[in-house]
Amino acid sequence: MTAIPRAADSPRPRVRTRSSAPPPTPGLPTRPPAPSIEDILARLTLLAPLAAGNRGPVPLGDPRRVAAAEYTWLLATARENGVSTAALVQATNSPWRTLKARLRRHQVIPSPPSIKPYQSRQYVRPPIDHCVHQHPYTDENTYVHIDPVTGQRRPKCKQCRAKNQARRRQRAAAENTKAASPTGKAASGTTSRLLVPTD
Numbered sequence: 001m002t003a004i005p006r007a008a009d010s011p012r013p014r015v016r017t018r019s020s021a022p023p024p025t026p027g028l029p030t031r032p033p034a035p036s037i038e039d040i041l042a043r044l045t046l047l048a049p050l051a052a053g054n055r056g057p058v059p060l061g062d063p064r065r066v067a068a069a070e071y072t073w074l075l076a077t078a079r080e081n082g083v084s085t086a087a088l089v090q091a092t093n094s095p096w097r098t099l100k101a102r103l104r105r106h107q108v109i110p111s112p113p114s115i116k117p118y119q120s121r122q123y124v125r126p127p128i129d130h131c132v133h134q135h136p137y138t139d140e141n142t143y144v145h146i147d148p149v150t151g152q153r154r155p156k157c158k159q160c161r162a163k164n165q166a167r168r169r170q171r172a173a174a175e176n177t178k179a180a181s182p183t184g185k186a187a188s189g190t191t192s193r194l195l196v197p198t199d
């Protein structure tokens with residue numbers, strides 16, 4: 001390995017490298033030791049065709065197989081660093097559903113029970129302990145939502161539910177006021193214009 005240290009620090013933000021970084025794909029230019037978001041996106045573009053060829057009986061150590069591992073790792077790293085879905089779709093020229101299926105196969109994001117876990121567990125992420133708005137999934141703040149179609153049970157955030165309900169009520173109230181007084185007069189009583197018979 002010829003690891004030449006960089007002469008000067010790049011002004012671009014560098015992302016954290018994980019100790020579990022997979023080996024770089026043979027036959028491709030070497031990967032920067034601490035790839036920036038731009039580096040990751042460029043490398044994803046480079047790897048996408050090779051990674052897509054990793055299907056069927058591909059021998060161990062084959063560049064397609066190695067590329068697929070690197071590709072998944074870069075996708076996971078990009079997601080961890082807040083790279084947008086649109087940017088990943090553009091860089092890989094793959095629809096989001098394809099990328100999402102890959103991340104689920106590799107247990108980067110939780111998969112529905114219909115998807116069998118991939119044999120490798122090297123990309124396991126810690127369990128989800130907070131909602132998308134960073135509210136903790138504590139016992140007091142969590143309720144279990146059962147999907148009416150699939151029957152899947154998943155934890156949901158009570159704080160977010162309360163916020164969403166409040167917003168919905170506010171919007172409904174605003175719409176009622178608008179419907180009741182189109183001329184701008186204040187609505188009086190509880191009778192909505194919509195409920196008044198027209199004849």
Ligand SMILES: [Zn+2]
Pocket residue numbers: 131132133134135157158159160161
């Ligand atoms: Zn929440």
